[in-house]
Amino acid sequence: MRITCDSPWSAEESRRLYGIERWGAERFTINSSGQVCVQVDYDRRVEVPLPEIIKGIRERGYELPVLIRFIDLLDASLRRLHRGFARAIVDQSYNNAYRGVFPVKVNQQRQIIEELIRIGGPLQLGLEAGSKAELALALANLPEPGLLILNGYKDTEFIDLGLWATRLGHRCFFVIESLTELSLLIERSTFFGLRPLIGVRTKVSARVGGLWTETSGDRSSFGLSPQQLIHALDQLKAAQMLDCLQLLHCHLGSQIPDIKDIRTGVTEACRFYNVLVAEGAPMGNIDFGGGLAVDYTGGGAAPDSCNYSLEEYCQTLVKTVRLCLDPLQIDHPQIMTESGRAIVADSSVLLFNVLGTMRFDTDDDHPAIPQDSCRQILELADLRDNLEQIDAEQAYRQALSCRDFLRDSFRAGRLDLRQRALAENLFLAVAGKILRAIPVESELPAGLVGLRRNMADIYYGNFSVFQSLPDSWAIGQTFPLLPIDRHTEPPWREGMISDLTCDCDGKLDSFNLAGTCRPTLPLHPLRTDEDYILGVFLTGAYQETLGDLHNLFGDTHTLNVRIDSEGRFELQQEIEGDSIGDLLGYVEYDPRQLNEKLRCTAEQAVRSGRLNTEQRRDLLRFYRELLQGYSYFKSNEKR
Ligand SMILES: Cc1ncc(COP(=O)(O)O)c(C=O)c1O
CATH class of the missing domain: 3.20.20.10 (Alanine racemase)
Known part of the structure; x- marks a missing residue:
């Protein structure tokens, strides 16, 4: 399947692409409106869209990221295990x-x-x-x-x-x-x-x-x-x-x-x-x-x-x-x-919002090529225009060689900045075109390995891998991850996920699509007026306990959710995530002492004229409130 921005798309395509009915059978699905739903069995199966639950959570004053524990799924897993053994004992x-x-x-x-x-x-x-x-x-x-x-x-x-x-x-x-x-x-x-x-x-x-x-x-x-x-x-x-x-x-x-x-x-x-x-x-x-x-x-x-x-x-x-x-x-x-994991993994879902993306491809696939451009630039332009006639691996090798030659020329002072930018753009146009011709679920041929990773966008997520998904960092475990909405639109961008920590290991770059492990995931482009929320599923086993405080990002809010037979949800238990003050306490700072120390610094600043008394008051109030707040990223409008 090749996904472009105008591919016809439906929830069915997304279900297949992200494999939700294989890893999430009878617990998670995507409804026809393109929303990921949790499923709970009563005398009939009840479905509740996760976007609705997030709306309810936000109305109650919680910000993302949150860990949701679906208590009904926990109960169902335990019962399923016992049913399996009861059956085997009879058989x-x-x-x-x-x-x-x-x-x-x-x-x-x-x-x-x-x-x-x-x-x-x-x-x-x-x-x-x-x-x-x-x-x-x-x-x-x-x-x-x-x-x-x-x-x-x-x-x-x-x-x-x-x-x-x-x-x-x-x-x-x-x-x-x-x-x-x-x-x-x-x-x-x-x-x-x-x-x-x-x-x-x-x-x-x-x-x-x-x-x-x-x-x-x-x-x-x-x-x-x-x-x-x-x-x-x-x-x-x-x-x-x-x-x-x-x-x-x-x-x-x-x-x-x-x-x-x-x-x-x-x-x-x-x-x-x-x-x-x-x-x-x-x-x-x-x-x-x-x-x-x-x-x-x-x-x-x-x-x-x-x-x-x-x-x-x-x-x-x-x-x-x-x-x-x-x-x-x-x-x-x-x-x-x-x-252990067979009982609890299902029940927890980590939900976080994407704060922004970084793109590595070019917006300009057809930049103007000046007449007097050097041979390698013309060669790149020719590759871009006639890619269909050349073997993809050979074309990529050729494009790399032109690009590297042009980079050397820039270093040696033989190429100016405009030509360098043109060279990079043309290279990206060729690489992007090669990649787009390969179905998303296919593994790349040997000569193109690394291409998907190199061209992928980075999606910056409001969470910490070390706190919430430590096994993905420590032992390379893959968790199912997908957007919780917009599944009636084609996910035509390819992304890797980076977390909030200032650590290059704070990333998710192993995903499973149709049984193939790959470093990037099809995702949607962000919209300016709307949160893009990703869910990481099956996180209930080991992750909460093994998580650590890297960069002092603490426990997320954890909300235990029950779904009733009418498809209504209720927050049964709400455990607020760590505040910044809590986190500083874990590493032996006393928030009261910190307030006091800052008060002395501010007082000196007033004495030496760097702050006036009103600014002193604002600073101390701001600092006090900050210590009581969540350690994760707050959206602007909430400040
Ligand atoms: C003694 C013992 N029992 C049970 C478990 C749980 O294993 P699992 O989560 O695979 O079910 C472990 C985990 O390593 C263990 O060491």
Whole structure:
């Protein structure tokens, strides 16, 4: 598909181009008016356009950027996962249950945890804690008797808190990561007079693909090796606590792209399970950790996508366990998973406005060519006019060579500024024409690699990559991104996104279109009288927690939205983003002291005549209000 400013365009074209029905199926779509909508299922599917929600948010006094959490989508994901396992258990005639466990690290925010506990109550959702702080929040929130899985390295305090949880009535599994931890647990539980529930975390040798491959295989930093597992069994037997060993834990990795790797890892874990049963441990539970991938690109390609559905994941786990255990006549254990991103990624959408663009192409494709122009300029003009007759890669090489020759001539003083400008314009006209002839969803041939990136506009977004999308910077993760409106108009510009930080890494330049990863995205030209708002989707997992304060851009406003069966939305919880004063506080400044210091500076300025008293008052008021304000860009009219 070639997109020009007058291409006929409809919402259907946009749906296809941005792949929204692949990565956002049943949650997001584009309506016939060209607006991105969130979808929620009641007895019928309800759709609410995001532009309407933004209007409502602004009417309530919030500025962009905002993070919207669609609580209905969170609930739906959790239910879908449990439905998938319930179905697999029936289909596979499996003789035990599934228990979901939410790994708190994936999104620790209070509103998320409280909602998961509320909706997860009837599903008996457990919580996984990997640190004392996570256990502290889980313990206070989980109604007992709940399920707690304790992962990570544990000191005495961590173990003691887990023992208190046990005493309170929770089914609290201590997952042993090292032999010293096991000695400590034996010692502390004897002191408490409790028999704890113990799990052992194994290292499986099978490696999984994707970005988290290091979590798997022999060199993964967590879990016991086969030799250590034998020592752990001996230690438990010596302490007469083998009856406490009731769980095998193995986390194969996060975002596992290939179902084949999951099957291999699960098979190996089951072998360990069989051995533990044969050694006399009661067991009864097997926890496969995280790994259920989110299809961030809708394209089926690793690492940000996967080659299986949620249903296939559930069926694979249940069937593999059954097939491994049945020949040995071992009772089916309760299956647990700690799916994090698959539960929360869907629910959050980051919305930000574009502040401006920088264009790199030329407005003037047909500049006048003076008679006495040098040979390379005439050659460029000829290329522009006769491009159809030449191979694109050859034409581009020729244009580059002319341009570089002319740049050298300018440096050597043989070309004046007007000729240099003419040369650059002609080169851009040729490059633009070559690019426009290639369908947007196609990969560029080898000789043109870099052309799309070099010609793309930069769209300046009102957000911070480091705060809101840290994984895109840190591990190159691709998130779906698209304008939330104007999908009845052709997106005929190509853009990359730059954020507000003064950092060249503060950019988004990896997008997925029709399964192809590319550095630019088709976008609309800005209009002077209208905000252009982009949405970044599937951002609910890890991003809020991992975000940092680069350039002191803080947490965005976060609004929890509920959609009712009539398609009305309601802001259920509103968490104001960090103020500038909050941010300065995080780096140890006291806003009161800052005000005081500035007051002294202003007073001196009055004494020396650089400010009058009225200006002093205005400055101090302005500064005080600024500290209370949002750290992101404010549009002029709001000042
Ligand atoms: C022990 C453990 N469980 C669960 C998870 C969550 O994984 P995911 O978000 O892929 O479901 C992780 C993440 O790395 C983990 O380390």
